[in-house]
Amino acid sequence: MNTLLLFITLISLAGCANKKNIGESSSTVLETVETSSQYAIENTTEEESQTDELLQGMERTETADTEITDPALSEDAKEIQDIVETFSAAYFSGDVEEIKKYLTDPYDWDIEVYSNPEKSADISVIAINGISDIGNKNVDDICVIAMQYKQSASDDTVQSLTIELIKKSEGWKIQFYGIE
Numbered sequence: 001m002n003t004l005l006l007f008i009t010l011i012s013l014a015g016c017a018n019k020k021n022i023g024e025s026s027s028t029v030l031e032t033v034e035t036s037s038q039y040a041i042e043n044t045t046e047e048e049s050q051t052d053e054l055l056q057g058m059e060r061t062e063t064a065d066t067e068i069t070d071p072a073l074s075e076d077a078k079e080i081q082d083i084v085e086t087f088s089a090a091y092f093s094g095d096v097e098e099i100k101k102y103l104t105d106p107y108d109w110d111i112e113v114y115s116n117p118e119k120s121a122d123i124s125v126i127a128i129n130g131i132s133d134i135g136n137k138n139v140d141d142i143c144v145i146a147m148q149y150k151q152s153a154s155d156d157t158v159q160s161l162t163i164e165l166i167k168k169s170e171g172w173k174i175q176f177y178g179i180e
Contacts, residue, residue: 076143137167
């Protein structure tokens with residue numbers, strides 16, 4: 001399964017690269033500057049409030065590849081970034097109904113959530129890799145994003161929630177996701 005995921009990721013990254021050496025973006029050194037910034041998101045429904053609480057509770061550590069309000073990002077990159085942040089909050093909190101909103105229909109895989117959602121507030125996001133390489137895309141184009149995180153700020157292990165998105169006429173949809 002990991003080999004298949006790696007193969008899909010490499011192929012998709014090749015499709016998302018904009019005249020930039022894939023090795024440059026994938027070998028970006030994680031020179032992190034820890035921040036204590038929290039997300040300030042205003043929504044009205046209870047379901048959205050739960051997702052917002054998770055986003056606010058997750059400590060975010062930014063890298064050069066991940067800037068929350070980078071004006072240089074394409075419209076597609078901004079949309080994907082919003083989807084990845086909201087989807088990952090739903091994933092870590094175990095909110096299957098919210099996850100379903102972002103998936104292709106039909107979705108060919110099992111819908112999985114974080115194995116320990118009661119500990120989701122401890123998640124420390126390090127980087128969202130692949131966003132800065134996304135230009136404007138056409139319908140049916142595919143992009144792969146890897147959200148790197150630690151299960152807690154003191155954890156030494158970095159994991160990735162890899163998300164493969166496809167552009168549809170109604171916007172970006174997730175056609176695969178999984179933990180590496």
